[in-house]
Amino acid sequence: NADSIKKADDAAAAVAFAGRGNTRRDSMMPNGMVAGELIYTPMSQFIARNINTYCWDIYKMKPNSNWTTKAIEWASHGLTIYRSPELYDTYARLLYMNGSTEAAIEAQQKAVLLMKERQHPSTNFVKVLEAMKAGKPVFDLE
Numbered sequence: 001n002a003d004s005i006k007k008a009d010d011a012a013a014a015v016a017f018a019g020r021g022n023t024r025r026d027s028m029m030p031n032g033m034v035a036g037e038l039i040y041t042p043m044s045q046f047i048a049r050n051i052n053t054y055c056w057d058i059y060k061m062k063p064n065s066n067w068t069t070k071a072i073e074w075a076s077h078g079l080t081i082y083r084s085p086e087l088y089d090t091y092a093r094l095l096y097m098n099g100s101t102e103a104a105i106e107a108q109q110k111a112v113l114l115m116k117e118r119q120h121p122s123t124n125f126v127k128v129l130e131a132m133k134a135g136k137p138v139f140d141l142e
Contacts (some may be wrong), residue, residue, distance in 0.1 A: 002080040009042035045080040051078035085114035
Protein backbone atom coordinates (compact mmCIF):
# COMPACT_ATOMS: atom_id res chain seq x y z
CA ASN A 1 0.00 0.00 0.00
CA ALA A 2 1.53 3.29 -1.12
CA ASP A 3 0.13 5.28 1.82
CA SER A 4 1.59 2.92 4.42
CA ILE A 5 5.00 3.06 2.73
CA LYS A 6 4.90 6.87 2.66
CA LYS A 7 3.87 7.02 6.34
CA ALA A 8 6.72 4.69 7.25
CA ASP A 9 9.15 6.87 5.25
CA ASP A 10 7.92 10.02 7.01
CA ALA A 11 8.30 8.38 10.42
CA ALA A 12 11.80 7.10 9.62
CA ALA A 13 12.85 10.52 8.30
CA ALA A 14 11.52 12.21 11.44
CA VAL A 15 13.61 9.91 13.60
CA ALA A 16 16.68 10.24 11.37
CA PHE A 17 16.52 14.03 11.34
CA ALA A 18 15.42 14.58 14.94
CA GLY A 19 17.43 17.44 16.38
CA ARG A 20 19.24 18.08 13.10
CA GLY A 21 17.01 20.76 11.63
CA ASN A 22 14.44 20.57 8.90
CA THR A 23 16.72 20.46 5.86
CA ARG A 24 15.29 17.65 3.75
CA ARG A 25 15.88 16.97 0.11
CA ASP A 26 14.91 14.06 -2.06
CA SER A 27 17.94 11.81 -2.35
CA MET A 28 17.52 11.80 -6.13
CA MET A 29 18.46 15.49 -6.09
CA PRO A 30 22.07 16.65 -6.18
CA ASN A 31 23.66 16.24 -2.74
CA GLY A 32 20.92 13.90 -1.55
CA MET A 33 18.82 14.41 1.53
CA VAL A 34 21.30 15.96 3.93
CA ALA A 35 21.33 17.26 7.50
CA GLY A 36 24.84 17.48 8.84
CA GLU A 37 26.54 14.21 7.96
CA LEU A 38 23.30 12.28 7.62
CA ILE A 39 21.97 11.16 4.25
CA TYR A 40 18.57 9.48 4.19
CA THR A 41 16.96 7.64 1.29
CA PRO A 42 13.27 6.82 1.68
CA MET A 43 12.25 3.16 1.37
CA SER A 44 9.75 4.19 -1.32
CA GLN A 45 12.66 4.89 -3.67
CA PHE A 46 14.11 1.42 -3.18
CA ILE A 47 10.72 -0.15 -3.79
CA ALA A 48 10.13 1.90 -6.95
CA ARG A 49 13.61 1.05 -8.21
CA ASN A 50 13.01 -2.66 -7.68
CA ILE A 51 9.64 -2.48 -9.43
CA ASN A 52 11.31 -0.65 -12.31
CA THR A 53 14.02 -3.31 -12.58
CA TYR A 54 11.47 -6.12 -12.81
CA CYS A 55 9.28 -4.25 -15.29
CA TRP A 56 12.29 -3.33 -17.44
CA ASP A 57 13.39 -6.96 -17.51
CA ILE A 58 9.94 -7.98 -18.71
CA TYR A 59 10.00 -5.20 -21.30
CA LYS A 60 13.36 -6.42 -22.65
CA MET A 61 12.94 -10.19 -22.29
CA LYS A 62 9.22 -10.81 -22.78
CA PRO A 63 7.98 -8.19 -25.24
CA ASN A 64 4.39 -8.56 -26.40
CA SER A 65 3.63 -11.27 -23.85
CA ASN A 66 1.00 -11.63 -21.15
CA TRP A 67 3.71 -10.49 -18.76
CA THR A 68 3.71 -7.06 -20.41
CA THR A 69 0.18 -6.39 -19.21
CA LYS A 70 1.13 -7.42 -15.69
CA ALA A 71 4.24 -5.22 -15.81
CA ILE A 72 2.07 -2.23 -16.79
CA GLU A 73 0.01 -2.82 -13.64
CA TRP A 74 3.13 -3.11 -11.48
CA ALA A 75 4.69 0.03 -12.95
CA SER A 76 1.48 1.98 -12.48
CA HIS A 77 1.34 0.91 -8.85
CA GLY A 78 5.03 1.69 -8.39
CA LEU A 79 4.39 5.25 -9.53
CA THR A 80 1.88 5.68 -6.71
CA ILE A 81 4.67 4.78 -4.30
CA TYR A 82 7.41 6.98 -5.81
CA ARG A 83 7.47 9.05 -8.99
CA SER A 84 10.74 7.97 -10.57
CA PRO A 85 11.71 9.22 -14.05
CA GLU A 86 13.11 5.78 -14.84
CA LEU A 87 9.88 4.07 -13.81
CA TYR A 88 7.84 6.53 -15.89
CA ASP A 89 10.08 5.69 -18.86
CA THR A 90 9.61 1.95 -18.39
CA TYR A 91 5.86 2.40 -17.89
CA ALA A 92 5.64 4.52 -21.06
CA ARG A 93 7.55 1.95 -23.12
CA LEU A 94 5.33 -0.88 -21.88
CA LEU A 95 2.21 1.13 -22.73
CA TYR A 96 3.60 1.97 -26.15
CA MET A 97 4.45 -1.67 -26.80
CA ASN A 98 0.85 -2.59 -25.96
CA GLY A 99 -0.58 0.01 -28.35
CA SER A 100 -1.57 2.69 -25.82
CA THR A 101 0.25 5.44 -27.67
CA GLU A 102 -1.40 8.51 -26.10
CA ALA A 103 -0.96 7.21 -22.55
CA ALA A 104 2.64 6.25 -23.39
CA ILE A 105 3.44 9.74 -24.67
CA GLU A 106 1.91 11.30 -21.56
CA ALA A 107 3.98 9.04 -19.29
CA GLN A 108 7.16 9.68 -21.28
CA GLN A 109 6.58 13.44 -21.02
CA LYS A 110 6.44 13.01 -17.24
CA ALA A 111 9.73 11.07 -17.34
CA VAL A 112 11.40 13.90 -19.27
CA LEU A 113 9.99 16.56 -16.94
CA LEU A 114 11.15 14.73 -13.81
CA MET A 115 14.62 14.25 -15.27
CA LYS A 116 14.87 17.99 -15.85
CA GLU A 117 13.44 18.86 -12.40
CA ARG A 118 15.87 16.54 -10.65
CA GLN A 119 18.81 17.70 -12.76
CA HIS A 120 19.79 14.18 -13.77
CA PRO A 121 22.45 13.71 -16.41
CA SER A 122 21.13 13.74 -19.94
CA THR A 123 19.34 10.57 -21.00
CA ASN A 124 17.66 9.33 -24.12
CA PHE A 125 14.19 9.98 -22.69
CA VAL A 126 13.66 12.84 -25.15
CA LYS A 127 14.64 10.60 -28.08
CA VAL A 128 12.15 7.99 -26.92
CA LEU A 129 9.43 10.65 -26.62
CA GLU A 130 10.14 11.93 -30.13
CA ALA A 131 10.07 8.38 -31.53
CA MET A 132 6.72 7.73 -29.81
CA LYS A 133 5.24 10.90 -31.24
CA ALA A 134 6.45 9.88 -34.71
CA GLY A 135 5.05 6.35 -34.34
CA LYS A 136 8.51 4.80 -34.60
CA PRO A 137 9.84 1.80 -32.65
CA VAL A 138 11.44 2.53 -29.29
CA PHE A 139 12.50 -0.97 -28.23
CA ASP A 140 16.15 -0.56 -29.23
CA LEU A 141 16.52 2.98 -27.86
CA GLU A 142 18.52 2.45 -24.70
